Amino acid sequence: MINANSINFLNESISKLSVSTKQRFENFRQFNFLSIDNLLIKKRGNLADFYTVASDLTDAFQKIRRVSDERNRLTSGDLNVFNMFGVGETMHSYILASFLNPHSNHGQKHLFLNVFLDLIGIKRHSDNENWIVTAEKGRIDVLLKRSYPHSVVVIENKSNYAVDQSHQLYRYWHQEIYRPIRERHLSTDYILNPPSEYYQLIYLTPSQTKLPSDNSLIKPSDWPKDLPRVVPMQPQFLFFGDFIVKWLECSLLEVPKENFRLQEYILQYLELWK
Numbered sequence: 001m002i003n004a005n006s007i008n009f010l011n012e013s014i015s016k017l018s019v020s021t022k023q024r025f026e027n028f029r030q031f032n033f034l035s036i037d038n039l040l041i042k043k044r045g046n047l048a049d050f051y052t053v054a055s056d057l058t059d060a061f062q063k064i065r066r067v068s069d070e071r072n073r074l075t076s077g078d079l080n081v082f083n084m085f086g087v088g089e090t091m092h093s094y095i096l097a098s099f100l101n102p103h104s105n106h107g108q109k110h111l112f113l114n115v116f117l118d119l120i121g122i123k124r125h126s127d128n129e130n131w132i133v134t135a136e137k138g139r140i141d142v143l144l145k146r147s148y149p150h151s152v153v154v155i156e157n158k159s160n161y162a163v164d165q166s167h168q169l170y171r172y173w174h175q176e177i178y179r180p181i182r183e184r185h186l187s188t189d190y191i192l193n194p195p196s197e198y199y200q201l202i203y204l205t206p207s208q209t210k211l212p213s214d215n216s217l218i219k220p221s222d223w224p225k226d227l228p229r230v231v232p233m234q235p236q237f238l239f240f241g242d243f244i245v246k247w248l249e250c251s252l253l254e255v256p257k258e259n260f261r262l263q264e265y266i267l268q269y270l271e272l273w274k
Contacts, residue, residue, distance in 0.1 A: 080268045092159040097135035097142050115251045123197040151198040152176050158205040164216040173201055173231045192232045201235045240273040
């Protein structure tokens with residue numbers, strides 16, 4: 001008969017299974033080494049049968065753990081340096097900016113930046129343009145700026161589901177897009193509707209459940225009346241598990257095959273979002 005220790009072990013096993021281990025368990029089911037559904041159908045009906053099912057499940061998880069432990073011993077697949085230190089929103093911004101910065105110590109120059117710009121639809125005129133990339137400056141998580149042709153990409157990073165600050169996106173739009181364009185004495189239509197191939201306001205989140213609040217896009221009440229009430233340009237919503245994964249996987253294809261250090265760094269960061 002199954003006892004409390006077995007139940008605790010079962011719960012602990014479920015909670016500690018890595019994504020890869022869970023996938024292996026799913027494959028385990030699909031190939032009929034163990035069919036939980038069949039077990040439940042056959043044993044349905046009384047408490048004794050439930051204990052049998054639970055015991056069989058415990059045995060299955062013990063087997064999975066042994067296989068997983070051996071696999072981890074051989075490959076250290078469960079080791080991820082980012083999980084060890086608990087990456088917060090600020091660190092995610094620095095990591096992203098480090099990839100995007102052509103002068104970063106990854107040594108790949110414009111590789112990550114060019115792939116990123118192409119994916120979001122920013123027009124490039126060469127493979128080695130002069131972009132300035134900053135992180136966590138002026139309250140903006142990640143900022144990309146190009147002098148010629150004048151271009152700005154503001155990235156608001158919500159990797160850890162931080163709450164939007166009041167008028168946050170509006171202030172960033174006004175500071176980095178509206179004012180610099182107006183100072184260039186361009187038309188009002190261009191100022192309020194800048195082409196997306198040169199200007200973008202990106203809201204980067206872990207999932208579609210995290211979108212900007214209405215207040216974030218609205219003008220502060222004490223600002224000049226001639227300014228639009230709401231950010232006139234459409235923010236682009238991007239997701240870590242979709243866009244960031246695609247961006248880094250595409251970039252990884254261009255990283256030299258012998259650069260194992262950078263490859264492993266990228267792969268471990270990708271594991272956070274898959």
